[in-house]
Amino acid sequence: MTEKNERKIVIPGEIISSGNDLLPGEGTEKNGENIIALKYGLAEEMNKLVKVIPLSGVYQPRRGNVVIGKVENITFNGWVINIGAADNGFLSLMEVPRFVNKDALDEVMSIGDMMVGKIWNINKRGIDLSLKSRGLGKIEEGLIIEVNPNKVPRIIGKEGSMIKLIKDETDCNITVGQNGVIWIKGNKIEDELFAKKAIHFVTERSFISGLTDEITKWFAEQKKENTP
Amino acid sequence: MVTKTFKRPDGRKVDEMRKITAKVGIVPNADGSAMFSFGDTIAVAAVYGPKMMHPQHSQNAEKGTLRCQYNMLSFSVTDRIRPGPSRRSMEISKITEWALEPVVMLKDFPTQVVDVHINILQANASTRCAGINAAALALAHAGVPMKNLVSSVSIGKLDKQLVVDLIKEEEDWEEGEGATDMPFTFTPDGQLTHVQLDGKITPKQLKEAVELARKATAEIYEIQKKALKEIGGK
Amino acid sequence: MIITPRINGDRIKRYLSEGKRFDGRKPDEFREITIETGVSKNAEGSARVKIGETEVLVGIKMAVGEPYPDSPDAGNMMVTAELLQLSSPRFEGGRPGFDSVEIGRVVDRGIRESKYIDFSKLCIEKGKKVWTVFIDIYSINDDGNLLDAAGIGAIAALKHAKIPKYDEKEGKVLFGELTKDGLPLAKGVPIAITVYKVGDKLLVDPTREEEDVSEARITTGISDGVISSMQKGMEKSLSVEEFNKILDIVERVWKDLNSKIEKI
Numbered sequence: 001m002t003e004k005n006e007r008k009i010v011i012p013g014e015i016i017s018s019g020n021d022l023l024p025g026e027g028t029e030k031n032g033e034n035i036i037a038l039k040y041g042l043a044e045e046m047n048k049l050v051k052v053i054p055l056s057g058v059y060q061p062r063r064g065n066v067v068i069g070k071v072e073n074i075t076f077n078g079w080v081i082n083i084g085a086a087d088n089g090f091l092s093l094m095e096v097p098r099f100v101n102k103d104a105l106d107e108v109m110s111i112g113d114m115m116v117g118k119i120w121n122i123n124k125r126g127i128d129l130s131l132k133s134r135g136l137g138k139i140e141e142g143l144i145i146e147v148n149p150n151k152v153p154r155i156i157g158k159e160g161s162m163i164k165l166i167k168d169e170t171d172c173n174i175t176v177g178q179n180g181v182i183w184i185k186g187n188k189i190e191d192e193l194f195a196k197k198a199i200h201f202v203t204e205r206s207f208i209s210g211l212t213d214e215i216t217k218w219f220a221e222q223k224k225e226n227t228p
Numbered sequence: 229m230v231t232k233t234f235k236r237p238d239g240r241k242v243d244e245m246r247k248i249t250a251k252v253g254i255v256p257n258a259d260g261s262a263m264f265s266f267g268d269t270i271a272v273a274a275v276y277g278p279k280m281m282h283p284q285h286s287q288n289a290e291k292g293t294l295r296c297q298y299n300m301l302s303f304s305v306t307d308r309i310r311p312g313p314s315r316r317s318m319e320i321s322k323i324t325e326w327a328l329e330p331v332v333m334l335k336d337f338p339t340q341v342v343d344v345h346i347n348i349l350q351a352n353a354s355t356r357c358a359g360i361n362a363a364a365l366a367l368a369h370a371g372v373p374m375k376n377l378v379s380s381v382s383i384g385k386l387d388k389q390l391v392v393d394l395i396k397e398e399e400d401w402e403e404g405e406g407a408t409d410m411p412f413t414f415t416p417d418g419q420l421t422h423v424q425l426d427g428k429i430t431p432k433q434l435k436e437a438v439e440l441a442r443k444a445t446a447e448i449y450e451i452q453k454k455a456l457k458e459i460g461g462k
Numbered sequence: 463m464i465i466t467p468r469i470n471g472d473r474i475k476r477y478l479s480e481g482k483r484f485d486g487r488k489p490d491e492f493r494e495i496t497i498e499t500g501v502s503k504n505a506e507g508s509a510r511v512k513i514g515e516t517e518v519l520v521g522i523k524m525a526v527g528e529p530y531p532d533s534p535d536a537g538n539m540m541v542t543a544e545l546l547q548l549s550s551p552r553f554e555g556g557r558p559g560f561d562s563v564e565i566g567r568v569v570d571r572g573i574r575e576s577k578y579i580d581f582s583k584l585c586i587e588k589g590k591k592v593w594t595v596f597i598d599i600y601s602i603n604d605d606g607n608l609l610d611a612a613g614i615g616a617i618a619a620l621k622h623a624k625i626p627k628y629d630e631k632e633g634k635v636l637f638g639e640l641t642k643d644g645l646p647l648a649k650g651v652p653i654a655i656t657v658y659k660v661g662d663k664l665l666v667d668p669t670r671e672e673e674d675v676s677e678a679r680i681t682t683g684i685s686d687g688v689i690s691s692m693q694k695g696m697e698k699s700l701s702v703e704e705f706n707k708i709l710d711i712v713e714r715v716w717k718d719l720n721s722k723i724e725k726i
Contacts, residue, residue: 009456009457011368011377011453011456011457012331012368012373012374012375012376012377013331013374013375013376013377013415013416013417014453027373036375038333038373038374038375039371039372039373039374040368040369040371040456041371054371055371056259056260056369056370056371057259057370057371057372058259058277058278058279058371070467086277086278086279086280086337086340087280088280112467112468113468114467114468114469139469140469141469141472141473142469142473143469143470143473144467144469144470150371189473189476189477189482192473193484196484255548255549255602255603256515256603256605257549257550257551257603257604257605258548258551261548268503270502272548272602273548274547274548274549276551297547301502301519301521301598301600302521302523302542302596302598303502303504303505303506303508303521303522303523303596303598304502304504304505304521305504306504306637306638307637308523308525308596308598311542311544311598343547345546345547345548346548347546347548347600349501349502349519350502350503350504351504352504
């Protein structure tokens with residue numbers, strides 16, 4: 001496998017490539033001259049770095065990720081948020097960009113509410129979330145959908161091109177959480193369901209090339225079907 | 229010694245396995261899933277995790293936990309099995325965990341747990357082997373970090389004859405020295421992760437059995453690999 | 463896995479108030495149903511039923527034993543349902559939860575009250591030996607409406623089943639050797655249809671999301687146009703008007719389902 005853009009599916013234990021000068025990237029390890037896959041996914045070699053892009057697997061939280069989660073519990077100083085990772089996230093009342101009365105946390109957000117937050121720290125104690133940025137906060141209404149978090153990069157696209165296309169064509173606001181949870185808000189439920197369909201179109205074809213053309217064609221067909 | 233003239237109840241050659249099918253992604257809700265069958269023996273496995281482990285005091289701070297549960301459906305065998313765990317299913321659950329653990333990178337998910345649920349839909353012997361094969365596929369399909377897959381097969385000795393992939397009729401063999409049942413699980417590079425033995429066999433023949441198991445598991449590995457490479461993605 | 467968020471529930475209810483569902487179905491429309499029989503060879507009868515992505519496996523096993531004291535010349539049946547942990551991240555922990563017990567009992571009621579199985583024909587020796595029919599239901603994937611999938615699966619498996627040979631002299635069942643006789647079943651097939659209340663609308667065959675936001679449900683067992691069993695589940699109450707509407711829905715939906723199941 002030598003081409004920069006060629007990607008093949010690899011399974012754990014499989015030798016992806018061999019070469020003294022190759023470096024083992026994420027999802028791989030080096031054994032002698034061999035780079036071995038440690039996960040099921042697409043192998044990618046770029047500038048001598050060989051890594052595996054997972055096709056599956058639960059969300060691995062990273063600092064800086066924007067995530068969408070649900071309030072599971074309220075403690076004396078914050079909210080415990082389920083973000084679908086192996087650990088829950090925690091939003092301290094200090095990380096909310098407005099004054100919060102310590103005795104009235106549930107007036108700001110109650111159990112069952114959905115929110116968009118940013119991971120600002122990960123350590124042994126857990127995942128710390130913050131709402132102190134534009135676009136973050138409690139979700140009042142809309143549609144929440146869940147996708148395989150490994151498909152998120154495809155849904156966002158190069159420099160956000162794919163998600164922008166979907167937003168424009170469906171006339172919806174869409175916030176994509178890195179944890180695979182997506183918030184869609186449109187003026188009509190039909191638009192929101194249309195955006196949901198478009199996102200699933202992408203996730204079902206996430207590793208073919210020329211996906212942008214495919215989806216542009218699909219949007220054109222959908223528009224034709226819907227015009228009387 | 230492998231005799232070419234030995235007659236097996238279903239007409240197979242002594243070193244011939246039944247028809248194997250393997251498929252991933254059969255339980256949409258699961259993080260990873262697979263079915264694996266040796267002829268009439270069908271196993272399905274579904275994986276959930278890595279995820280938080282409850283209760284907290286069961287968590288292991290140094291490495292993750294692999295938790296396997298093996299169960300047979302009540303109607304998978306001729307005599308109905310009362311639903312619920314049995315001592316046998318508990319033992320096989322543990323054996324399955326031990327067969328898989330050497331290749332699962334538990335240190336990658338400390339305090340967390342990966343649950344593997346294996347159910348036998350139809351049984352004609354070699355159920356634990358089918359279960360282990362399905363579980364290995366489901367773990368990989370779920371994106372759990374692993375050093376390798378594992379592949380499992382049952383080797384039998386019927387009187388003095390070694391055979392590969394036992395069916396029930398062979399498990400119940402009564403002639404001569406009766407049946408010796410030996411399930412093995414190997415990684416593709418020859419590491420043994422599981423072995424059991426019930427019966428009577430000389431060390432010399434046991435070494436031959438190991439060779440037969442190596443060959444058979446190598447074939448099984450290729451089929452497992454194909455099943456993972458075939459899908460179009462979740 | 464996150465249990466359906468409240469805001470999705472709001473959307474589902476709003477859409478329903480316009481008579482629409484997310485997947486384009488009408489409130490009284492079922493998803494695609496596929497029924498396969500003979501899927502587990504050691505069972506005397508078996509079936510796999512899929513409704514959308516919800517999947518169940520049902521097997522029939524038969525055994526000979528003593529009759530119940532109050533019915534010495536009749537066979538009997540036992541229905542068990544198990545929500546396998548493999549079918550959903552929500553089914554954790556070992557013990558059978560109430561849900562699986564309820565599915566077993568609702569399916570049992572539907573078959574028993576409609577007198578679908580003629581137990582008097584399952585007697586081998588009065589007072590001493592009768593057939594017991596075990597119906598074991600397993601969930602394989604839960605995307606809502608396991609209740610109805612289980613009901614259809616049980617019927618399909620019963621229709622597929624053949625009685626095994628019984629060696630009177632030895633007094634044992636010769637499993638694996640089937641007679642040509644199916645079970646003594648009535649012509650009219652009992653079909654269980656569950657109608658769910660979501661917001662103030664009624665629907666059938668909910669997806670997992672829809673079932674999560676439902677507040678009440680009624681499972682009706684109907685065969686040959688006659689209702690023989692009914693059970694209400696979940697916490698909220700229903701008005702008489704809603705109850706009558708449910709009966710109308712059941713009558714409508716039944717005709718469609720019946721034609722599918724008769725073909726098995």
